[in-house]
Each structure stands twice: as C-alpha cells, then as structure tokens.
Amino acid sequence: MVLFIAGGLLLWGHSFANDNVRNQLSAEKIYFPPKGSEALADPQIGPYLDKYAGQQLLTGPQAEAYADHFIKVHLSEIAGGQTYAQVSAKAQADPENAQLAAQVQTLFRGETLRGLLLEAYGFWKLGQIALIAAISSFVLGGVMLLLTGLGLLHLRRTGPAEELTIGHERALSTEAAS
Numbered sequence: 185m186v187l188f189i190a191g192g193l194l195l196w197g198h199s200f201a202n203d204n205v206r207n208q209l210s211a212e213k214i215y216f217p218p219k220g221s222e223a224l225a226d227p228q229i230g231p232y233l234d235k236y237a238g239q240q241l242l243t244g245p246q247a248e249a250y251a252d253h254f255i256k257v258h259l260s261e262i263a264g265g266q267t268y269a270q271v272s273a274k275a276q277a278d279p280e281n282a283q284l285a286a287q288v289q290t291l292f293r294g295e296t297l298r299g300l301l302l303e304a305y306g307f308w309k310l311g312q313i314a315l316i317a318a319i320s321s322f323v324l325g326g327v328m329l330l331l332t333g334l335g336l337l338h339l340r341r342t343g344p345a346e347e348l349t350i351g352h353e354r355a356l357s358t359e360a361a362s
Contacts, residue, residue, distance in 0.1 A: 198318060209246075216239050229257055251301035251305070268292050272291075
C-alpha cells in the first residue's frame, strides 16, 4: 500500500511541476524566432532552436534551449563575453562611463531572465524525475502485491505442520550429510 500511495503522490508532484512550469512560462509570452529568420542563422543558435521556431516557450526543454542557446549567445556579444559581475565591477570603478552602465543593465536583465528560465527547466526536470519514481513505485507495488498473493496461495496449499516438517527435514538431512 505504501508504494501505491507514494506512486500517487509522485504522480501529483509530476503533474504539479509540469502545470506550474507551463502556466508560469505561458504568462511570459516568450516566442522563439520564426523559422528562417535571421535570429536563427547563427550556428550557435539555429541547430538548437530550429525545432522550436515560431513556437511559444512553454516547456522545460524549451526554456533550457532558449536560455543556453539564445540569451547566453546574445549576452556573450555585449561586453566581449564578460559576465554581469565582471562588467559591474568595472562600472563601479568608473561610475561616469555610460557605456559600462548600459552594459551592466543589459547583462543584469539578460542573466536574470536566463536564470529564471533555467530555474523553470530545473523544476520541470524534478517533475520528470517524480514521474519515473511514480512508475517505479507502481511497478514495485505490483510486484509486492503479486508476491503477497503467491504467499497467500502457498499458505492455503501448505498446512502449518507440513511447513514445519519440510523445514525440519531439510535441516536434518543437511546435518546428516556433514
């Protein structure tokens, strides 16, 4: 029973994670560039995003692809591949530099969106793990149910006296052989 209950809870967790990711991502209204667009021409982007061209971003794998192969590529072009932390440190050292200040803002926004999308992917992945665990739990529950049924069948076919005698005879024959 415990395995079946665990399986049901894990299925609920899977459903919750998938629904939550879909609902949160759909509210953002992020769309992949259309097929054949210039945005997908880059070899660091196209091979990963062509399969999603023109679609709304709604799933964990889509969120990962968009974060790692669209946003990350564009962010690497902003300040010569430097991260927000690196550019921010330079901007703090040179507070009058408007170009650095603009790069800091762009990198902050891009890296924040990228992080949120990767968080959605991680939550989706936990839902997939819950699904695998639920299936395993149900299979193991079924095996345990079958073994219990076979045990009950054996109990009905074999009386208590025979059960004790069979075990006792085996022990005696093992001792006599040695």
